[in-house]
Amino acid sequence: MSRSRTTGIDLAARWLFIGLLILYTIYNLGPIFWLLISSFKSRMDLFTMPPKIFFTPDLSGYESVFGVGSAKDSASAFGVFESLVNSVIVSTVGTALAVFLGTLAGYVCSRFNFSGKGDFMFFVLSTRMLPPVAVLVFYHLMFAELGLADTRFGLILVAIFANIGLATWIMKGFFDGVPQEVEQIAIVNGYTRMYAFLHLVLPMVKGGIAATAGFCFIFAWNEFAFASILTTTKAKTLPVKISAASGATGIEWTQICAAGVVLIIPVLIFFYLIRKHLLMGMTFGVLGRR
């Protein structure tokens, strides 16, 4: 891109692109900014017109989310920490297992031709096609029968179910990007296929695993439909807990905004941890620029 002949049109196009990028950034980050400042507004300031950019910060939203300070005695304060623990366990374990299974299935589907492969791939994707609301009643009945209702184990199963399709498809894409020769050479040199998979191929798709885990974690952490019906107290997750924040004064907007800020933090931490792998290995078809 260095020695390009910069004509007027090129320059105009470049500035147009930059302008559009800025416009998109505003659209993308504006609501986040609004969420952030609203989470510090008292109910009175939230509805003032014109909207206030400068105001006395009000921490009551965060206090309600954590059940501390002024919200210590409210009914909503009950079990916030337990929900956080539930959420962390369910989403990390669920993500880990979904990625694990998706990696295995994705590898096999990438490397072998077997009868019913297309059907299997489609079957896996169908987990995403089922509208949760349609099958919730049956899950609820089944979970009650098996003693899985209101348990973390049940929710982990749901997290696997909800993410295995995504994980398998994305991982297959990554494995497709690793040349078949890698295993062939290994086998010719007397190594088993398993060895080649574990020690040669897997390290090459580390970035893909990270990205897949990132997606799965987002979905598992924010899962709401299943958790709201399948849990009541013991296994309640944080999003479900927080959604109940409407009551005395109407909808507790401050608290909901604060919850939005709090709920995004674990995902951000997760993305921070996988940041190095995120873009590096995200190459489906061919080996990418490193």
Next chain:
Amino acid sequence: MTQIDASNRKRSSGRLMILGFLSPSLAILLFMVAYPIFSLVYYSFFNFSALRPAAGMKPVGLGNYEFLLGDPELWERFVFTGEFVALCVSAQMLIGIFIGYQLQKNFRGRDLLFTALMLPMMMSPVVVGFLWRYMFNSEWGVINYLLTVIGLGKVDWLGQTTAALFAAAAADTWMWTPFIVLLATAAFRGIPETIYEAAEVDGASPAYTFFRITLPMSAPVLFIALILRLIDSFKQYDLFFALTGGGPGSSTETVSFAVAKTAFSYFYTGEASALAVVLLVIIIGLSMILVRHLNKMGERY
């Protein structure tokens, strides 16, 4: 001798590997997908409510389907869902590909910007619904405020069908464009530099390079992204729940919204199952067409 041995070993270990690697997923899928789909289809032939088990299960044959498909309102819901899906998916793909293309270039602060742009996707959908409802409020919403600042009139975003459709699409696009951006950026960066260099030597224009090299080479990934977004936006209902409650009338109810309502508010388990089956058939049909196309694309490259 060794040659035969190796290929033999390879084949048997391959079969073992297929079996070993797939069976756990298959087991979970059978348990978590096959059972509910079977139940859906089975109950769709009954007049049954899980909340009123004492009333029993009255077999009605195709009665539920006849009732639903004979209801003109259902078709309106399908049309609305289609409009919403078309609007969202095309906006997300277009913006996502454009932004992804800009972000695959190296510039200062790119990584920071890239991470920041992922934020909407990370948010809890419950909060997203409330946030946009707050911003779209006709009286104290920031969007109408900004409109009045630049001299435009206030819009009743959530009280009118067309405005609500665009409002919901704006919210959905806001949340999920980053998904496309992430996949698109990765795909674009996966294209080897040498190909671009060759194109430049040939004197290809940037537009030519983009449409003839970048897009075709990343098409499979973009297609997977498209399929996933298509499926997900077809299932969208909680956004409408938060923004309009389906109103005015039932004009902003998606099919999925109607399934949720029938299944949980009405607790008409049989009828809800039939509706879900109809929805599922459509989603599966659409996905099948796309996946087949994707496979063909894979063969070409």
Next chain:
Amino acid sequence: MLKKTLSSAVTSAIAICAALGVSSAARADTTLTFVWHAGTCADALMDIAKDYPDKTVKIVPALVPYGPEWHNKIASEFAIKGDAFDFAMWDSQSTAEFAGGGHAVKINEIFDKSSYLKADIFPPASLSRYGEYPDGSGEYYGLPANQDAYGLMYRKDLFEDPKEKDAFKAKYGYDLAVPQTYQQARDIAEFFTRPDQDLYGWGQMGGREYDFATTASNSFLWSFGGELYNPQTFEVKGYLDSPASVDGVQAYVDMFKFGPPGSGNWGFDEVNAAFQQGQLAMAMQWFYFNGSNADPKVSKFADKTAFGVLPGAVGRDKKFRRQFSVGGQGMGINKYSKKLPELTKFMEWYFQPEQQARYAKVCQTGLKAVLESAEWQGLNSYNRQFSTALAYLNDYWHLPEYPVLLDQLQEEVSNAVSGTKTVQQALSDAAEKHERTLQRAGYDIKRGDSTPEVPDQKISPVGVDEVVVVN
């Protein structure tokens, strides 16, 4: 690196939960879980329950959002005959659905056994409203734990301003006062509608969600002499779309002219917010929210806010009626709970006057001893009006098909509010859908030649010749 992070996250998470498991085992022996939506009243219940003498019993809230999730949560637990909660507050109209499905404990059995909990400690009308199914059967499935009624709030400062009073009198020929009829309310709302000052006359709900539009429009419909259906013959046509019903809903739709533009899809929160910002001179709102609307921390106009009883209307038959929607929740018991003895003991304690008086400071109790006590009406700035309001309550269908009927009426009223359909058209379509729903559910609709006024005096008064002045 990734594997390590993941596995360390998992181990630490497991460690945390193991630690928690130990601490929770050391807690109370019996937990009684209840489902309700969050808010002042749930807080009050928790606050009172803290002083329950038996420390081995712990009351655990399982809070849900206000709206359909609340119903869905209870219903889906009943569907699996689960005991994830022991008792729940559900909307009065859901009693038919849950009791009819056989999921709620018949409270009569508790009345029979308990020495304190008896039917006569509650006002008969309240007990009937929040627990009786079927209507008039004397069988109860809920206790009036949290009463509520639709009410009026208005800006005292505007209503008492001499300048406003004179101007109003000059324009309309009568004194500015809290409206007794919707006809008056319309005048006053028109008078105070001043978009240039960002002031509007009337705020009300019109939202499509849950029961927002319907509870508001029903209050108009009944007051103008309309009916939802005939509970004896199950006819809907001729009732829901009668001229009187159309009058009522038309009056409701017209009131949006005196609200902020775009308020047609408002729910309770938007009405509250607009009122708290001083945008509204009057608003229709549940008494439930008065606690916060009178709270200076929440409302800019808390000290200028007064509460009243909703108007009635003089219908086309020249009769005056005042009827509005009942709100609130009964406390019902999950039949699949294994802790009925402990729960009964708790309820015997909770429904003592001492506890209920504490509750009545913030929320509306249904205990006769408290309601009749001298101090109750003075506990806050709205209990006196609430005691008056109790005489005018009406409720919609006490039928298990209630959620379907509600949703269909919501849809059509919302159509009328947005102007997609005329009121007549909307109500005719709703009647059509209702009859179809009832028929599909197996009801036999007996079509009569005439459409007599439904004998609803059991719940609330029928038309009278003179305007009955309250407030």
